[in-house]
Structures are given as structure tokens and as C-alpha cells.
Amino acid sequence: MTAFAPHQLRQTVLRMAYSGSTVHIGCAFSIIEIMSVLYRNHLRYPGDNPAAALRDYLVLSKGHGVMAQYACLYEKNWLTTTDIENYFKDGSKLKGLSDAHVLGCEVTSGSLGHGLSVGVGMALAAKLNKSDQYCYAIVGDGEMNEGTMWEAILFAKQQALDNLIVIVDENGFQAMGKTHEVLGLGSLKDKFIAFGFDAIAVDGHDETALDNALIELKNNKNDNPKAIIARTVKGKGVSFMENENSWHYTRLTQDTFDLAMAELEPAV
Numbered sequence: 001m002t003a004f005a006p007h008q009l010r011q012t013v014l015r016m017a018y019s020g021s022t023v024h025i026g027c028a029f030s031i032i033e034i035m036s037v038l039y040r041n042h043l044r045y046p047g048d049n050p051a052a053a054l055r056d057y058l059v060l061s062k063g064h065g066v067m068a069q070y071a072c073l074y075e076k077n078w079l080t081t082t083d084i085e086n087y088f089k090d091g092s093k094l095k096g097l098s099d100a101h102v103l104g105c106e107v108t109s110g111s112l113g114h115g116l117s118v119g120v121g122m123a124l125a126a127k128l129n130k131s132d133q134y135c136y137a138i139v140g141d142g143e144m145n146e147g148t149m150w151e152a153i154l155f156a157k158q159q160a161l162d163n164l165i166v167i168v169d170e171n172g173f174q175a176m177g178k179t180h181e182v183l184g185l186g187s188l189k190d191k192f193i194a195f196g197f198d199a200i201a202v203d204g205h206d207e208t209a210l211d212n213a214l215i216e217l218k219n220n221k222n223d224n225p226k227a228i229i230a231r232t233v234k235g236k237g238v239s240f241m242e243n244e245n246s247w248h249y250t251r252l253t254q255d256t257f258d259l260a261m262a263e264l265e266p267a268v
Helices: 006-020 025-029 032-042 063-075 081-085 115-128 147-158 179-183 188-194 207-219 254-263
Strands: 057-060 135-140 164-170 198-203 226-231
Touching (some): 006 032, 025 063, 115 135, 115 147, 188 198, 198 207, 207 226
Parallel strands (some): 057 135
16 A cells, blocks of 8 residues: 555545535645655654654645645554544644644644745754754745745745745635736746746646655755745546635535545545
8 A cells, every 4th residue: 555645645634524514625635745745755754753853844834735734644643533533623633724733733824924934944943953854835826925925935045945845836726716816926936946946847746746856956955945836736636626716615515525535436
């Protein structure tokens, strides 16, 4: 069985969303392969300890996609089946946004535009400590509208944070519409390069391409911070959710839950 298999992670997300009668399925699905590759091949946790002092950092700035991360923490046995079944219910420690009180989540996020600044600070601290830690920050393309994002990007270049890897989930949507209609930013890859980053654009659902991009960027031994523009599909994996922005806020019924789970069953 493949570790962090995307179809299994998506099924875990569905179980959480249905159990908790909650939303944000589409934006969790678009980052599943990103999470899968990071947890399988890149994030280092000495002693398999999410609180290890010299761990790599994963900052989920687009905190509303946190079910994708919870699914990975569940696979690592840092969350229990009870945690998943009680997601978003009274008394649960798992809320609908990333929460630093959950072991394995580095930041409390959801107020968009702020998580990257925290990640930049973590990368700077690692540099000052002369450690080899990386900070991976997953941000949304809609979130890139925020001015604080560009301040953090400028600061990262100024401080030569080559241990910072920003991964943009470019799914083309934000809560209230298409990103290019709300505030078009053109080529994010070109913008990151103009701000002094090494940047690569890839298919965000191609695990091999994601893995190769991460390896290439980390092998670039220079003072530049790094960025991956991951072109993704909101709602990826379930046909009636893909590129359907209503699933940003739509809750599952028994019928839609069953249909979605069936689509994610691997081919025999």
C-alpha cells in the first residue's frame, strides 16, 4: 500500500466533512498531492516526533484546507480514528482551520495572508540557529492578493532564506469567485522570480513533477528563497466537485457522500 495515497487521503477528508457536517472540501482536495509528496518524501521529523526541535516546518497558510493535513497526520498515527470521526464536533480538538494546538500543525491560520509571514520567521530562526531545517509554506492563489504576502516575500529575499519553499495552490478560485476576476495577478511564477525567488510551475496533481521540483529547488545552492506554482483543480478527484466553486461552502448529504466515496475507490 502506497504511503499517503491521494485517494485514501481524499476519503479521509470526506469522512471528516460528512461526520462534522462542514465545508471546505474543494480547497482541501486541491492540495492533497502536495501534502502527499511532502509527507512521504520531504518533511523530516527526527524520531517521528512532530515536536522534535530540529523538525522541518509545514506552514499551512491557507488554513481552511486543513482537512488535507489532518488526513496526513492520521496516516502518521498522530491523530486517532476517534479524532477523525469527531471532527468539528463539540469537544473536538480538530477545528475547521489550522490550529497550532494540534500536534503537527505549526500555525493557527485562516486569517488569510498571515501564515506566510510566520513561515518566513521560522525559516529565519532556523538560519540563525545554523540548522538545516526547511520551512514549506502552502498558500492559496487567492491569498496572494494580500499585501502582507508580498511584504513577507520581500523580507525572505532580503534575508537570503534559501530554506524557505513557498508552494502556491493555484486552483483558480477563491471563496467568492475566480481569482483572475477578483484581482488578477498574471503569472505568479514571473512575479516570484522578479522578487528574487527561484520558481518552478508544475501540475500540482502530478506527484513526480512535484517531487522533482522540490528536489531541484533544494539542490539550487544559492541565497534565493524558493517557490513552486502548483496548478491544481479545486475539488480534484470527485467529478461533481471539480472546478465547482460551490463546494467551497457546500455540505455533504448521504447521497453525495456515497457518490464521492465510490468515485475514490481504486480501480480493481
